[in-house]
Each structure stands twice: as C-alpha cells, then as structure tokens.
C-alpha cells in the first residue's frame with residue numbers, strides 16, 4: 001500500500017474507539033490516499049476494552065494511563081473518544097503535549113470547557129478536528145453540493161436533524177450519556193448536535209438567535225443493578241433558529257432526539273429555496289430527493305441515485321451500497337488528508353471553531369429554555 005505512514009493511538013476503547021480501529025484496518029479499501037495510518041497504541045481503564053484490541057494487528061502499547069500515549073514520540077495522531085466530562089482535561093493535555101488529534105463531540109462538556117480547549121489548541125498550533133461522519137454519505141455530499149452551488153436560489157427554510165428512538169425502551173438502563181454530570185447540561189444536543197450543525201455551519205449559516213424546546217421525557221431509568229437512577233439529561237431538543245444570509249433571513253431548524261419514534265440513527269437535511277430544494281436522509285441512503293418546477297409550471301420532487309461515490313474513492317463499485325462504517329472510513333480519510341494538506345475541495349471534518357460555535361448555539365438554547373424566549377447566539 002502506498003502513502004506516508006501515520007502512527008495512531010486511541011484513548012477510549014469503547015464504541016467509537018473500536019469503530020476507529022476497524023476503519024483504520026479497512027484502509028486498503030481506499031483506492032488512493034496520501035497517507036497510510038497504522039494503529040499502534042490504545043488506552044482504556046477497562047481491561048476488557050483493552051483486550052478487544054488483541055484482534056488488531058500491530059498494537060504495541062496497551063495502557064490504562066493516557067499520558068503514556070501523549071508522551072510517546074512515535075505516535076503522530078491520537079483519537080480521543082471519552083465521556084464528555086473528560087474531554088477538557090485530555091484534549092488540553094494532548095494539545096500541550098504537541099499531539100495532533102481527532103476529537104469526539106461535543107468537544108468539551110460545556111461552552112466554558114470548549115473555549116479553554118480551543119485556546120489550548122491555538123496556543124499549541126496542533127492539527128485538531130472533531131468527529132461527525134454522517135455528512136460523508138454520498139447522498140449527503142450531493143445534497144450539500146447542490147445547496148452550496150446556489151441551485152436552490154434564495155433559501156426559504158432549512159432543517160437539519162439527527163434522530164434516534166432507542167430510548168423509547170424504558171427498560172434500557174441509564175448510562176453516562178444520560179447523566180448531566182458526565183454528558184453535560186446540554187444533554188442530547190451534546191450527544192447528537194455536532195452531526196446536525198456540521199453541514200449548515202460549513203454552508204456558512206450562523207444562527208443569530210434561537211428559540212429552543214427541550215424535553216426530558218424519561219427522568220428515571222433502571223440503574224443496571226436492580227434499582228432506579230435519575231436520567232436527568234434532555235432527551236429531545238428542537239432549536240428554531242434565525243439565519244441571515246445575503247438574500248435575507250430564513251428559519252433553520254435543528255432537531256436532535258433520542259426519542260424520535262420510528263427513527264434509528266437517522267441524519268437528515270432538507271433545504272427549500274425559491275428555485276429548488278433538496279432532501280437527503282440516511283433512512284433512504286440510496287436516494288437524494290430534488291425539488292424543481294418544470295417548464296410547464298408543475299412542481300416535481302424527483303429521485304436522484306447518488307450511488308456509492310465517496311469523496312475518497314474505494315475499491316467498492318458505484319453500484320453497491322454505502323453504510324455507517326463507510327462513513328467512518330471516509331471521515332478518517334478526510335481528517336488525515338486535511339492533516340497532510342491534501343484535502344482539496346473535499347468536505348473536511350468539523351473544525352475547533354465550528355465546535356465552539358455549536359457550543360455557543362447549545363448554550364443559548366439552554367438560556368432560551370429557561371427564559372421561554374428567543375435568545376441571541378453570540379457570533
């Protein structure tokens with residue numbers, strides 16, 4: 001395989017740490033890429049999580065102390081996938097150690113933490129991006145490009161959502177993502193919001209104000225030990241925002257929900273304009289829906305099949321289907337290509353500035369929830 005070698009370490013060997021390991025193991029699926037990552041080190045407090053990495057060839061360092069990875073001069077890039085209350089300390093330590101890293105959302109447990117992380121990253125001058133993989137679906141790329149091209153004309157309204165429904169199961173035990181102390185006051189916005197803001201922010205849409213409807217629908221859950229425990233995070237968040245662009249203002253609605261009945265890991269973007277519209281949902285990943293008015297004045301929603309055409313070409317033909325694991329691989333391909341200065345026009349991962357902007361939005365949403373009014377979002 002060609003490409004410059006990049007040695008990677010993972011801190012946090014849970015759900016996402018494993019997804020990263022498998023994405024790197026699938027690197028030969030990329031037809032051509034400027035770098036060649038190799039996973040060499042892993043850190044987790046849980047021996048079972050560390051043991052899982054026995055199946056990954058080439059892992060030379062397994063440790064319970066993340067400082068071991070940060071001090072290792074033979075690691076180029078760190079992926080940090082930890083519960084939200086640990087983000088600030090570990091991200092700042094990584095920056096201070098001079099390590100480039102791919103962070104996980106929400107990039108700090110709250111706005112103040114995100115501000116301190118960004119300051120540390122800027123001070124250190126390290127290359128840092130934040131994870132958000134769904135916009136790398138080929139259909140999402142087609143929809144984003146259509147909007148970016150100006151083909152929809154003046155934007156009338158836009159919607160960007162990330163929707164789950166597994167919390168409809170009231171027997172599901174509580175976990176760190178459902179507690180304010182470990183997930184953050186912003187709750188589901190911190191969990192799913194980065195997925196929803198990535199493309200709108202990249203299109204240059206900066207909400208000037210927000211009216212938020214936040215719901216804690218399930219305040220208590222099984223604790224996993226036969227008892228009950230508080231589940232004190234917001235489950236669902238609907239943010240009605242106002243965006244100013246060159247043509248005027250338009251409503252941009254963000255939905256992040258753990259209880260969106262009938263949805264399972266659905267990322268959706270819908271943009272309607274005076275000259276056209278577009279909609280893509282990972283629920284029907286084979287189809288991008290495009291709106292236009294035909295020459296007879298009839299309104300037409302038509303289906304475009306994006307095919308398996310990724311930003312970074314793979315050995316898998318365009319006639320096959322694209323899925324979640326492919327999106328993770330594409331996100332990693334974008335992260336490492338951008339780090340190597342070879343991203344070109346392709347979509348990049350969320351920047352620290354965009355992550356900070358998402359916290360400003362979610363913080364304003366909390367204020368709106370408390371006041372019952374629309375609140376300004378600081379720029």
Ligand SMILES: NC(=O)c1ccc[n+]([C@@H]2O[C@H](COP(=O)([O-])OP(=O)(O)OC[C@H]3O[C@@H](n4cnc5c(N)ncnc54)[C@H](O)[C@@H]3O)[C@@H](O)[C@H]2O)c1
Nearest residue numbers: 012013014015016017043044045046049081082104105131
């Ligand atoms: N991009 C996505 O689609 C996506 C999906 C899920 C989660 N996430 C994000 O990834 C991050 C991790 O989430 P997850 O679902 O992988 O969580 P997880 O609970 O599955 O894994 C977290 C791991 O961190 C380990 N850990 C805890 N404290 C540690 C410490 N001090 N040092 C080393 N390891 C420690 C735990 O033992 C656990 O194995 C979060 O920021 C979350 O928001 C992203």
